[in-house]
Amino acid sequence: EVQLVESGGGLVKPGGSLRLSCAASGFTFSTHSMNWVRQAPGKGLEWVSSISSSSSYIYYADSVKGRFTISRDNAKNSLYLQMNSLRAEDTAVYYCARDPTTVVTTYWYFDLWGRGTLVTVSS
Amino acid sequence: DIQMTQSPSTLSASVGDRVTITCRASQSINSWLAWYQQKPGKAPKLLIYQASSLESGVPSRFSGSGSGTEFTLTISSLQPEDFAIYYCQQYNGYSPDFGPGTKVDIK
Numbered sequence: 001e002v003q004l005v006e007s008g009g010g011l012v013k014p015g016g017s018l019r020l021s022c023a024a025s026g027f028t029f030s031t032h033s034m035n036w037v038r039q040a041p042g043k044g045l046e047w048v049s050s051i052s053s054s055s056s057y058i059y060y061a062d063s064v065k066g067r068f069t070i071s072r073d074n075a076k077n078s079l080y081l082q083m084n085s086l087r088a089e090d091t092a093v094y095y096c097a098r099d100p101t102t103v104v105t106t107y108w109y110f111d112l113w114g115r116g117t118l119v120t121v122s123s
Numbered sequence: 124d125i126q127m128t129q130s131p132s133t134l135s136a137s138v139g140d141r142v143t144i145t146c147r148a149s150q151s152i153n154s155w156l157a158w159y160q161q162k163p164g165k166a167p168k169l170l171i172y173q174a175s176s177l178e179s180g181v182p183s184r185f186s187g188s189g190s191g192t193e194f195t196l197t198i199s200s201l202q203p204e205d206f207a208i209y210y211c212q213q214y215n216g217y218s219p220d221f222g223p224g225t226k227v228d229i230k
Contacts, residue, residue, distance in 0.1 A: 044210065044221055044222070044223050044224050045159075045161075045167065045210055045212075045221040045224075046221065047218070047219045047220070047221070050217075059217050059218070061218065095166055095167075100172075107172070107214065108155075108214035108216075108217070108219050109157040109169065109172050109212060109214045109219070110157075110159075110167075110169060110212075111169050111172075111178065113166035113167055113168070114166060115165075115166055116166060
């Protein structure tokens with residue numbers, strides 16, 4: 001089955017750190033750019049970060065730049081998000097999302113999503 | 124950043140109704156627009172990409188149109204399973220932006 005499964009969410013204090021993981025299965029993970037997208041409780045969707053298939057190109061939203069680090073391990077079919085210096089406004093469900101990448105093009109929309117993992121930043 | 128707006132923010136409709144949602148971009152994004160459907164407690168689901176291309180497996184009652192700065196998502200005959208929140212997303216560049224969403228609820 002083609003799927004993405006996130007893990008690693010939880011309750012963390014402001015200023016703390018958390019590492020999210022996303023396990024991919026059922027497709028050739030190493031050929032797709034991957035993304036993290038978040039959704040604060042009761043709010044809309046916000047793109048967080050993107051990483052190309054070979055990790056050569058990495059992008060971040062201004063709201064997380066310098067605090068979050070995206071990475072991937074193609075041998076393990078896994079995507080990661082290291083989150084440091086967490087703030088209350090980082091509280092959200094974090095989704096792992098696949099780009100429908102071809103050999104020549106990254107598209108920047110998202111054709112497969114995981115179920116998400118909740119990160120709560122609170123003292 | 125490109126600002127995305129959607130109208131209306133909430134839409135009340137009945138089963139069988141034709142429903143249209145509008146998405147506007149603050150600058151031209153050509154046809155680099157996607158539409159997603161999200162139901163409560165679930166992940167978003169891709170419906171339309173490149174403004175008018177239907178994602179595989181999505182019912183043909185969904186359609187998209189537009190280019191430049193104004194886009195529409197149309198549901199030709201609303202079904203019970205279509206009550207959800209719909210988001211547009213621009214992907215003209217390296218910083219994708221979502222619209223605020225349109226909630227389609229039961230009239």
